[in-house]
Amino acid sequence: MTLNLEHSFSGHKDKCWSVSIHEKLPLLASVSSDKTCRVYNIKTHKLLAVLDEKTHTKAIRSVAWRPNCEIPSLAMGSFDSTVSIWSKDEFGEMDDEPNNLTNFSSSNNESLVSQSAENWLLMAIIEGHENEIKCVDWSSNGLYLATCSRDKSTWIWETDENNEEFECINVIQEHTQDVKHVVWHPREILLASSSYDDTTKLFRQDPMDEDDWLCVSNLTDQDGTVWCADFEKKIYHDDDINNKDETSYNEIIRLVNCSDDGKLRVWKRVNSAGLKKRGEDDLPTTIRSESPNEEWNLESVLPVEHTMPVYSCSWGKNGKIASVGADGKLVIYKETQVEGKSKWEIDVIKPLAHGIFEMNCVKWWDTSDSGDENLLLTAGDDGNVNLWSLK
Secondary structure (H helix, E strand, C coil): CCEEEEEEECCCCCCEEEEEECCCCCEEEEEECCCCEEEEECCCCEEEEEECCCCCCCCEEEEEECCCCCCCEEEEEECCCCEEEEEECCCCCCCCCHHHCCCCCCHHHHHHHCCCHHHEEEEEEECCCCCCEEEEEECCCCCEEEEEECCCCEEEEEECCCCCCEEEEEEECCCCCCEEEEEECCCCCCEEEEECCCCEEEEEEECCEEEEEEEEEEECCCCCCEEEEEECCCCCCHHHHHHCCCCCCCCCCEEEEEECCCCEEEEEEEEECCCCCCCCCCCCHHHCCCCCCEEEEEEEECCCCCCCCEEEEEECCCCCEEEEECCCCEEEEEEEEECCEEEEEEEEEECCCCCCCCEEEEEECCCCCCCCCCEEEEEECCCCEEEEEEC
């Protein structure tokens, strides 16, 4: 297979840190050290809005579209220690089939997204972190926003449907160094955070106190800063979702993370008996070393191709993992089965994917539920966002 550059979204005046793709609409958001967020129609490549160089006083490090929200809304985390929340003010006429918005060829969908920055409203500025915010991410149900920071903490915010009220329901202080990245599981209320302390930790709500979050596993076999993690994406049918007991955790879940040592590791949850009820003798979450409630094992170390730190990894619905980092390489990995055992091998390598520049983010663009698309985006220090096709 080969990687082909389909389009380069240019316009940022400084390094581009992060990208996010809307789950239903053809909307791409990118953020930069130039203190702006640029919103594009990812299908037509048209620039729709530039938000807003006067909102943040330092680089914007992370961006995420809110899922399960009727109006396009996004969160941006900045090195100025704040998070801004934006929503569309006006919304065009809906398509005849609003739930089928992955068919981006329909011209009617253009009215949903082709409005200027004047139609975007700054809904809230969230404060609380004491230092640079490194990452923001929404839970799959859109109810919770996780933010993490150089101040070694992860904050969980609960919000309303209108993006007007944000309440911090928990401050997680399990890491001993900067928290670089947070990501929610695509279905469960399960949060993974990765840190300069060489670990990825996993958190769930305490069943006895929904405002408390318990560390249910601590992944420790990395040799250096863990920059990013991502959960495996699976294709679910309606019957699977309807029959799922959300209080049981029997599903096999895997996660990939990447680190300073140039390696990517795949972890598998092998034992998830569920969270025990808190007893009188249990210690508070903030001073627990780790919880035995979920056992995660190191399943695979992917073939080592990167020669420098790996900053970002993404697990697509097509089953493939993509990674980028300081060496400028874009690497795609595929999984095969050999005698009933999983084996990962390199599918494609693209050296100098952004020229001489480092790359900070990679995301698969999963445009349908079939998982058969092979499109992904990368963001680099050259300020560009590149759209690639894998053919």
